[in-house]
Amino acid sequence: MFFSEKFYIKSILAILIICLAVLTAGCGMQKNAEQVDSSEQPITAAGEVSIAQPAANEVKQIRIAWGNSGYPSPFAFSASGPGGFLRNSFLFDTLTWKDEHGVIPWLAKSWSVSDSGLEYTFELEQGVKWHDGEQFTADDVVFSFEYYKSHPFMWTGDISQIKSVARVGDHEVQFTLNNKYAPFLTDLVGIVPILPKHVWEQVDKPLEFRDSSALVGTGPYILKEYDEKAGQYLYTANDSYFKGKVRVREVAYINAQNKVLSLQKNEIDATMVLNYAEVEQMVKEGFDVIKSAPTGSALRVTFNLEHPQLKDKRLRQALAYAVDREEMASKITGGEPMVGNAGIIPPDSPWYNTQVKQYEYDPSKAERILDELGYTKKANGLREDLKLNVMVSSTSPEAQVMQEMLKKVGVILNIQQVDSATFSAAMGENKYDMAVTGHIGLSGDPDYLRLWFLGQASNSLAARGKQFDHKEFQQLAVMQMTELDAPRRKEIVSEMQDILAEELPTLVLYHRPFYFLHKQSQYDGWFNTAGGIADGIPLWDNKAAFIDVGN
């Protein structure tokens, strides 16, 4: 026989290793469990979060579907998508906020604007406490904007518009701007969270700061648990919230892979969906639905304006006539399609220009323009000298539908699917013909037209760093930003839409509504935020919806 005792020991080795692995797994989990037990619970002055029985109009818990958005401190939350900002907004407050009617006072009780339009004086709420029991004062506001200068807030909110922030009294601050800035109340002090000075003045690496005090804000909720591995959040009400009683005692964000299934299986209570067919099915099953209004999103084609063929606006217009965008929208999302405004601003926005030029579906007109441009049809029915590529960053049914539609007028479209980082890099380097993007942020202040097209945006909202080379448009864009008179500003924004519709640097295919599935019987406080949360997020987890304001 070949076996020595030695051999037995060795042969068990392999099995031992496996056992070891399983054991390690066990230990690791033990460790996780401990971390969870000592979860990020800021110590409240009042002692602990009381777990009272919910009163008549209170709800014990609402579970909403959303993915991982990172650690929700003001510096560590994930900047991809609106999730991180919203998770942070439950813990931290801003000077102003929005509800279903528009801008409302929040940490600032009231404000006044100087005649020059350059000075805003805010009177702050008194008796507001940070989660750790410290008093909130004007010093915190001054400190926050000072701190953001050296440690930028990694979201939106253009701090560079601010010249200085000065303390006028214990509960009064004055902002001085470099120039008039129309979206100041909504897109700047309505977005940037106010930090507790006593915590952050000692922090020089805010992104890595993971002490429990990193989550000390003034907000309506306290983070009870953050399940880091799965990216799930559990918030519990802050009982001494200055703005009023928090009606929803606990909010949980669950990382559901399939939202509709999770809803059916009662793993979650509410979720956002895009597909109208799913909405219809769930309404049959007894769920209630809210449709986002204003829509605030766009699925659109960006043209490379340096492309030898596409730089001719007539070709861009021909392509616009050749695509049946209404058909496309109803095929892809269902419901009542909202065809894209050639001037970009969605038709349900108060800034929409009703007179703006639109491109009806007119294939014969498209063919005529293409013929005029010299792209003649060959015997096979195709215009061989016009072959275009369209780049997409995820599976894009829009590109596929467009490919079919353009084929009808003889244009060959080739779809290039790449991942998100490649997509953005190609746009930045202008190495593309056309690109399809879908995003939100069109329901808020129309200043985004300036940001997209004046090379301010470092992203794929427009060809990055490439200005839309149109003198008149650029002048109008700066004018509207500094125009504080709303009716006059609307005129300017209307003119900008006219230019965009004529020039078509981008073609909006359709505006996609979001739908919110929930149960009204469980909680009835949901609403659509006017102009979207912050700078136009068309979602429903607005903290104001969870609070009885003024009680």
Add this chain to the structure above:
Amino acid sequence: MSATKQALTYMAVLVFVVLINFWLPRLLPGGPVEYLTGGGEEGVIFLSEVQKQAMLEYYHLNDSLWIQFMTYIQGLFIFDFGLSFTYKAPVFEVIVTHLPWTLLIVGAATALSMIIGLTIGLWSAWKYPGRKDRSIFMVMLGFSAVPEFLIGMLLLIGLSVKAGAFPLSGAESPFAQAEHWLGRVIDIGKHAFLPIATLTIGNLAGMYLLMRNEAIRVRQDTYVEFAAAKGIRERAVLWRHVARNSALPLVTVIVTRIGGMLAGSVLVETVFSYPGIGKLLQEAILARDYPLLHGLFLMMTLFVLCLNLLADLIYPRLDPRIRVAKKGETA
């Protein structure tokens, strides 16, 4: 091959991997900032040039590649890969959070597929040639042809969606405040069941085929015939002679296969949205999270190298034929 030579080979492989590890992710078009601004599922976000510059500076991405490379090499020696871009936390911590879950499903699936696969393989060899062996052989061949993620999908649709016997995804029920540790264990078990089943089924056929073929070969050896002729009971012949002798050469093959299981976990974890390192790797690639990619690749490489080393060390001890050849050399 002498021990020093072997050590040199391992070192060379490691150095090569360390180099590739740095350059490969950077060869992908676009970087972490492009990922953030590129939209994808979540839609595009607005980032001003100021914010972008601050980001690049923070992650040292505007340093020259050479300096980045030096930082990377320095970090290697103290297992410090820096901060993950997406998690904004030290890479080491991020990996430690996710690793146990992968070890759990890969470990359990390895053990299960070994026990089940080897047993069936042995039985099949015992029935060879015959109808029973044939049919099992066919079924297993069928199994081996189905890709893992498809097995996962089918199990997910059948047992979670339709039957509702198992949770749809994740590793634990969210925020379930289990009073007792046993409740937690049951919950974790329920969540891990389908991923483990998928990995096990995916690896079963390989184990089975290895064992069956080896056992059939051993059965034809003379000592087995001799044992049977001595009048030893059939069962004893099967376990004491055939099983033992055919399992030996398999040990090394199996050890190296565990590395393959680790790779298989990427697909399975994606299907079941299981928070292990497989899913982490997929996300890190998409997000161009260089530091996290460095950490993950290096960990996997070390894991596979260690398994190989183990196989190299125990193989001569297990296979008498090699032992004879290596006589005089103390391993």
